[in-house]
Amino acid sequence: MKNSPFIVGIDLGTTNCVVSYIDTLKDDTQCNLFEIPQVTDIGMVEKLQSLPSFLYMPLESERPEISYKLPWAAPEAMKNVTGKYALTRGAQAPTRVISSAKSWLCHSGVDRNSPILPWNVTDAAEKLSPVAVSAAYLNHIRLAWNHTMASTDKANELEAQDIYLTVPASFDAAARELTVKAAAAAGLADVNLIEEPLSAFYAWVNGNADGWRKDVAVGDIVVVCDIGGGTTDFSLIEVCEEDGELVLKRIAVGDHILLGGDNMDLTLAYAVKKKFNDEGVNIDSHQMLGLIHSCRDAKEKILSDTACASADIVVLGRGRSVVGGTIKTVLERQEVEQSIVEGFFPKCTIKDNPIERRASGFKELGLQYSSDSAVTKFLSKFLKQHLGAKETEKSFIHPTKILFNGGVTKGISLRERVREVLSGWLEAEGAQAVTLLAGDDPDTAVANGAAYYGFTKRGKGIRVRGGAGRAYYIGVETSMPAVPGMPTPVKAVCVVPFGMEEGTDTGIAGHVFGLVVGEQSVFRFFGSNIRKEDTPGQVLDEWDETELSELASLEATLEADGNAGGSEGAVVPVKIHSYLTEIGTLELWCEALEGQRKWKLEFSVRQEGRQED
Structure with missing residues (x-):
């Protein structure tokens, strides 16, 4: 954490990017929106509250170095256009406009580092990777900030500030790391990540100052319903009491739902x-x-x-x-x-679940959109999944408050329908209707909340206790004779428990694993946002696919040195130590039982592991 003059929150949204900041030299927590200069028409640059998440690749005949010149850019740098004008061109030249790059960042079925966008456009003269497009938005923001805020003082440059970049709560460690990679490519090598629903809640807390304590009480459970351009995210935050003080604790996050x-x-x-x-x-x-x-x-x-x-x-x-x-x-x-x-947002009962349609034998490659469009059914599934095992008198966890976020929820009729449906479920089980928490502007809340979260990281303000939003597991192949027609069984071993705080580590005690070195190997990872009681080292011989899902695997060749590191293809006995970084990515350190050799696997990249001596 830097002792910088500004704390900056960046909402890298599917549809819009928003930047908010707190001036630490002032004695308040006022969040200020940074109006982002951008091309809005040929030869026109304006400052807007948001930077639309669209990238336009102009033809050379358009003379972009003149038509789309920005005040901070050299003419030869004007190759692509991001922001408002790119959004406008989407309806006029759709095959030359890239959108929804953020949704592609979490698509494990494609190479997110390869130039694949715009997707399914065969006549595109040039394509970019989801990482590169995200980097383009962040680079525009960095250069615009430096031109506006740091023209006379380099200490105010964006890369020198405390930066908090938002991601969906449902982003796994790989998607988080790709977001960090995009930031680094944009010149922002040191960023922190915060989940969007949590950011929205921080914005609500900051916006209500001390008044938030009057709106919630011990025992309240707030469901944050975040519906943006690309995803739907649900989170649960519980109001507890410790030492006579109200404490906020994030107790659940939802699955990744590509629906928005x-x-x-x-x-x-x-x-x-x-x-x-x-x-x-x-x-x-x-x-x-x-x-x-x-x-x-x-x-x-x-x-x-x-x-x-x-x-x-x-x-x-x-x-x-x-x-x-x-x-x-x-x-x-x-x-x-x-x-x-x-x-x-159809009316449904708490018993209704999203429809799981059987996949066709042949399917067009693309974003893995939800097979059901009913947000209310996904909410029903989420609340049932996170019901405590001891709460046998309920059929779902009972929220008492609801906080909306995301551009979609600006529609009053949409918010009312969700509240109506949820209240109906509660009243059917003898509980009171849910109460609406008046939130910040859905367009700016995530950026504002990210900036305020950075403020709390300096030891001020109200913190929401969260930690890892899911438990992580490694796949360990069992040792057994080969059986014709039967794949070798795999056990799942917990390496990060639910709620583990970022920046902390844990050893997997009582276990020795065999690590294959010197040849290409596949490392399998699993995650669960439901199994909240599993501890590091807990072994699952069998599991239900609804509670444990396989994440993107890593393919890596870990170096062998012929000594303690083993020879090519050797299986080296190791102990595993897991570290959840400050940005929410997972590092696994494998330490040989003999000698000083260590290998590091970062659950971060698509098809390659990183190894260190």
Whole structure:
């Protein structure tokens, strides 16, 4: 932790990036939004509250060094455009615009370090990796900050500040490390990570000053419902008492659910496409990409402004099938709310679970979107999963308060539907209806909360006790004779318990493991956000797939030296020591029983391990 003049929170969002900061030279916890200069039109640069998470790759004929010049950039550096103008170009040149890079960061089924975006666009002259795109957003923020805040004092440069970068609570250690890698590529080599729902709660605490103690009491359980552009995240925070003081403790986080504003944009696009079809106008695949971007703009305009009754949908014409070039229609507020409320927040019972559809034998590669669009059913599943074993009189854990966050939840009708459904479940079991906690602006809460969290890390303010949001396990192959047609059984050994604090380590006592060195090996990892009682070293011979899920594996060749390190292909007896870093990534240190040799495996990269002497 740096003793820097500013504490900076960066919300690296799927749809928008927001930057907030606290000036430590002032004696308060006031969070200030950094307005980000960006290209908004050809030859125009404006300061906006957010940097839309879109990247546009202009043609050389557009002369980007002139058309999209930024005040801090040399002309030859103006290759791609990030922010508002890139968002605008999404509806006009969809094959040259990259969006949802953050969702790709957690997709273990692709090489997130390889140039794969824009996805499924075969005629793209250039492609970028999800890591590179995320780095582009952060680099824009760094350069904009330094141009605005540090032009006369290098001590104010962004890379010299305490930086807290937000990630979904459901991001596993690999996705977290890729986020850190993107930050380093942008010149921000020293960042801290904080989960987005937790950030939103910190924003609520800071926004209410000492008044938050009047809104919650001992025994309250707050469910944070965070629905952003790409993901839906749930977290539970319990209000406890220690030494006569109220204490906040994060007790659960949800699974990674790729369900959010992107899905809603697609839903609206298909509804509008049907309108066009009914009028005898066909929409091809290229126009469909533009239609999705146009529907996103319309949705955000309608949901963010209660006075907005409708929004125009404009799609550029293509070919001879469209008369007059551009085609237009209108999207009414009622259509938006009907499609989103009923489609994504249907009324259901606490017994309902998301529908798990059987996968087709052939499936298009892409983002692993949820097979069910019902956010309320995922909430039901989450609350049932985290019911304590001793609470036999309940069918789900009973939240008493709800805090909304994420751009999607700006819609009043959406918040009311979730509260209505959740209260119905509670009242059916004799509990009181859930109470709404009035939160910060959903667009800025995560960035504000991240900055305030950094303030609490300096020993001030109110801390929420959290730690690891899931338990981590390594896969250990059992020693048994080969059986035809049967794979060698694997045991799962807990190396990080649920709630383990970042920056702490633990030894796996009572176990000696065999580590293969000198040849390519696969290291398997598992995670669980349900098994909260497992301790380091606990061995699971069998488990239910609903409570333990396999994470991205590592392929690595750990160096052999012929001595204590063993020869090629040797199995070296080792003890394991696990360290959960300050940023939430997992390091496993394997120490040979004989000699001084150690190997380090970082659960961080897609297909490579790191080893150290």
